[in-house]
Amino acid sequence: MPSICFYFEVHQPFRLHRFNFLDIGSGRSYSDVPQDRAVMEKVAEKCYRPMNALLLELIQAHGGKFKFTFSLTGTVIDQFSMYAPDVLESFQALARTGCVEFLDETDSHSISALFSEEEFRDQVSRHRRRMEELFGQSPKAFRNTELIYSDAVARMVENLGYETMLTEGADHILRGRSPRHVYAPADCQKLKLLLKSYSLSDDIAFRFSNRSWPAWPLNADTYAGWLSRLQGNGDVIGLFMDYETFGEHQWADTGIFEFMRALPGKVLALPDFDFLTVSEAAARYPVREVINVPAPISWADAERDLSAWMGNDMQKDALEALYACRPLVQELDDPDTSRTWRRLQTSDHFYYMSTKCASDGDVHQYFTPYGTPYDAYTNFMNVIADFRLRLQYTLRQRAGSARNDALPHVSLTEPL
Amino acid sequence: MRVLMFGWEYPPAISGGLGTACHGISTGLVARGTDLVFILPRLDGREPDEGVYLRSASGTPVSQELKKAVAAAHSHVGDRLNLRPVPSRLTPYGSQGFTNPLKLPAAGTSGEISHLHGGYHDDLMEEIYRYADAASAIAVEEHRRRPADLIHAHDWMTFPAAIAASEVTGLPFVAHLHATEFDRCGEHGYDKIYAIEKNGLQAADHVIAVSERTRQMAITRYGVNPDKISVVYNGVSPLAHKPISSVPPLMQEEKRVLFMGRITWQKGPGFFVDAARLVLDQMPDVRFIMAGSGDLLKAMIERAAALRIGSRFHFTGFLRGEEIQHMYAISSLYVMPSVSEPFGITPLEALQCGIPILLSRQCGCAEVLPGARSMDYWDVRGMAGHILELLGNPGEAARSLALCQEELKALTWERAVDGILNAYEHV
Known part of the structure; x- marks a missing residue:
């Protein structure tokens, strides 16, 4: 009995x-x-408000x-609170239905798992508190x-007490096995692993509006037909995508x-198909293999590796x-400074x-607020240079060795 | 003395030292009583009003008759130069010329209007010939209005215009060499530009080179007769007011090393990035600034990233006006690591703002600033060593600065204009 697991990632960075x-x-x-405010207002109007209403x-x-x-990042939650509190309320309304599971992730949408386990754990526990x-x-x-x-990341996640984790159904890890x-x-x-069925996911997330795609225009009947052909050929179909899709x-x-309005009805009309949240699916189906x-x-770019964030020397x-x-x-150990530090870690910057x-360059270009990757790097490095100088200055000041008059108007409060 | 001057850049629309030099030279000549007409590709309306009569080539009507005369001049000079590899003009007032202004071809009250962009862009090569037509038309008109004594042209973009105008009017032509294709591109220059430079320098009645280094370049690379070249070093205009150094509060305890200029092969930016890595290994709290833009900007950003110095090596992009003065003023050291610099005005500006300089030995201005520290541009270790010494030893930096500032006193545009007027005596 195949189960459909829709998982939507909700995220906005602090630019x-x-x-x-x-x-x-x-x-x-x-x-x-x-x-940030302009983007949030635009995306709330085009996506978050109408889609939350539709899902409800x-x-x-x-x-x-x-x-x-x-899964909602901490940065998008902060921006909802500041710029669109009604959207946050509509997510809470969805939570109250009992039909929606919320995942944990790093609070600031960082790649800290690759750099510091301690930092990673801090950010995950911060996110867990928010979900509660x-x-x-x-x-x-x-x-x-x-x-x-x-x-290695899976071990860190298991040590944090999680039972299920999601990742990409990348061909090179599956080696012919089904996602x-x-x-x-x-x-x-x-710990159990649920995988993204990237082809079916990307049909919705990337190809849906592509007029040169043979399946365009895609309708719910056709898509449900594709799903129905997977009957008897797998337990769970992971449709993972950005919510902003x-x-x-x-x-x-x-x-x-x-x-999306039509799809659930079409799927539920198929014999033996249902919808589950990721934890329900992990609990229902047996582990197939290690x-x-x-x-x-990762789920990014054609390479499905870290090259989107760590591919060149600038990154x-x-x-x-x-x-x-x-x-x-x-x-x-100052709360405002730590928050700035976390927001600088958001993967979008890299x-x-x-x-x-x-x-893939086109996809990167779609999201960037910069003219070129070189601008993004040089700007970020100026910020890092400043952040480090502030840290050093404040520490010296605290130790009593900095001239207090050096910075009459510099405040570390909310630099980001 | 009445001079028809051809130039491609003039403040504020400048891309580098050429525009600055044209400004210093023309205001200096006017101050000396020279009757000067300065013909630019176009005027953008923001040029300062300092008594220099500026004219725009763009918008000038050019008659068919004049166009034919310009084309004939180019082909005539081309033929002549091809026949004689090292020519000097035997009949300086040109038998082909129209020595009597009254017999000049109709320049322009009617005819096709020429439109030019100015600056540097993809159809520059085509534009310099449109400029040649229009500038010749203006030269004819100005020469007819009041007979002129000579044509003075700055760098290769204006040489075809000067060749034509000289042939058409019969006036002698002085070529001012601020930079050559070898300075800009080494052995990989564009042969068409080289040919234009060579034609211009050989057709010129006299050549002004901005340094001995450039004079040698004209002799060895372009076969110019050494006897017709004068060296006239550039100068620097006095600052209206010395910029106030306002270093941001948290940066005050650090030293800053500045590179400012076009980020191109000629300026040696890669050697500066490599030296920065060596300096930071020894002195981690130094900050490096690369100000400017150019075709190697991305490569330099990538190089700084590959060397993992991006949080101490900053790129500002192209700066203008007061931003430039400000950047000098907050720097602890100015470095010009050029691979080939005919003169180099920016070190003089840095000295005016009170910061010590470090030059490559391939800079023409090093000839007149013996008090400055210098090394060969490729000597990255030497460059790092000088930077470390000048930053680590303020007494030594002050001593070098004082020597250079003394030498700077002689580097005025007034002195440069003396040299130019002397050079005019040769024609």
């Missing part, structure tokens, strides 16, 4: 404004508040048989930023909302310079620095 060389050490803030309507219409899973406070759920399932996954089973990570005792990446006029993933994978230099600040942030060309 940096132009931070010039002469801004370094001047006390200027980093955050591009007007841009579908849950009610199908009497609880339509279920799905969300906002949605009354203690997540038992986890997704790492951009579905970044390896055997539509529950798997077990190598070297873990309890609905109305933002695929605009309303592509018919994406009509498609999967070994020694080198990290590596930026990440190394950023994580080199961690001991100072720890020593200072994604903007990607120099990949061809088709």
Whole structure:
């Protein structure tokens, strides 16, 4: 009995404004508040509000048989609170239906799992507290930023007490096996792995509006037909995608909302098909096999590896310079500074620095607020230079060795 | 003395030292009582009003008759130069020329209007010939209005215009060499530009080179007769007011090393990035600034990233006006690591702002600034060593600065104009 697991990732980064060389050490803030607000207002209007309303309507219409899973980053939650509190309330309304599972992830949508286990654990526990406070759920399932996954990351996640984890059904880890089973990570005792069926997911997330795609225009009947052919050929179909697919990446006029409005009914009309949240699916189906993933994978770009964030020297230099600040942030132990530090870790900053060309370059270009990856890097490095100077100055000040008059107007409060 | 001057850049629309030099030279000549007409590809309306009569080639009507005369001049000079590899003009007032202004071809009250962009862009090569037509038309008109003594042209973009205008009017032509294709591109220059430079320098009645280094370049690379080249070093205009150094509070305890210029092969930016890595290994709290833009900008950003110095090596992009002064003023050291620099005005500006300089030995200005530290541009270890010494030893930095500032006193545009007026005596 195949189960459909829809999982939607909800995320917005805190973007940096132009931070010039002469801004370094001047006390200027980093955050591009007007841009963040404008993007949030736009995406709330095009995606979050109409799609949350549609999902609530579908849950009610199908009497609880339509279920799905969300993951909201801490940064998008902060931005909802600041710019669109009604959207946050509509997510809470969805949580109250009992048909929606909320996952944990790193609070600031970082790739800290690859740099510091301690930092990773801090960010995950911060996220867990938020899920409890906002949605009354203690997540038992986890997704790492951009579905970044390896055997080592799985062990860290199991040690944090999670029972289920999601990642990409990448061909090179499956080696001919089907993504539509529950798997077990190598070297873990309890943790189960659910995989993204990337072809079916990308039909909705990427290809839906592509007029040169033979299946265009895709309707719910056709798609349900594709699903029905998988009957007897797997237990769980992981349809994992960015939530902004609905109305933002695929605009309303592509018919994406009509498609989603019709799909649950078509699927539920198929014999033996149902919808489950990821934890329900992991509990229902047996573990098929162990999967070994020694080198990290992700759901990004054609490579499905880390090259979207760590593919070139600019990205590596930026990440190394950023994580080199961690001991100072720890020593200072100031809540505002720590928050800035976490927001600087958001993976988007490094994604903007990607120099990949061809088709993935277009995807990077779609999301970036910068003209070029070089601008993204040089701007970020100015910010990091400033952040480090602030940390050093504040620590010296605390130790009584800095001149207090050096910075009459520099405040560390909310630089980002 | 009445001079028809041809130039491609003039403040504020400048891309580098050429525009700065044209400004210093023309205001200096006017101050000396020279009657000067400065013909630019176009005016953008923001040029300062300092008594220099600026004219725009763009918008000038060019008659068919004049166009034919310009084309004939180019082909005539081309033929002549091809026949004689090292020519000097035996009949300086040109038998082909129209020595009597009254017999000049109709330049322009009617005819096709020429439109030019100015600056540097993809159809520059085509534009310099449109400029040749229009500038010749203006030269004819100005020469007819009041007979001129000579044509003075700055760099290769204006050489075809000067060749034509000289042939058409019969006026002698002085070529001012601020940079050559070998300076800009080494052995990989564009042969068409080289040919234009060579034709211009050989057709010129006299050549002004901005340094001995450039004079040698004209002799060895372009076969110019050494006797017709004068060296006239550039100068620097006095600052209206010395910029106030306002280093952001948290940066005050650090030292800053500045590279400012076009980020191109000629300026040696890669050697500066490599030296920065060596300096940071010894002195981790130094900050490096690369100000400017150019075709190697991305490569330099990638190089800094590969060397993992991006949080200490900053790129500002192209700066203008007061931003430039400000950047000098907050720097602790200015480095010009050029692979081939005919002169180099920016180190003089840095000295004016009170910061010590470090030059490559391939900079023409090093000839007149013996007090400056220098090394060969490829000597990255030497460059790092000088930077470490000048930053680590303020006394030594101050001593070098004082020597250079003394030498700077002689580097005025007034002195440069003396040299130019002397050079005019040769024609």
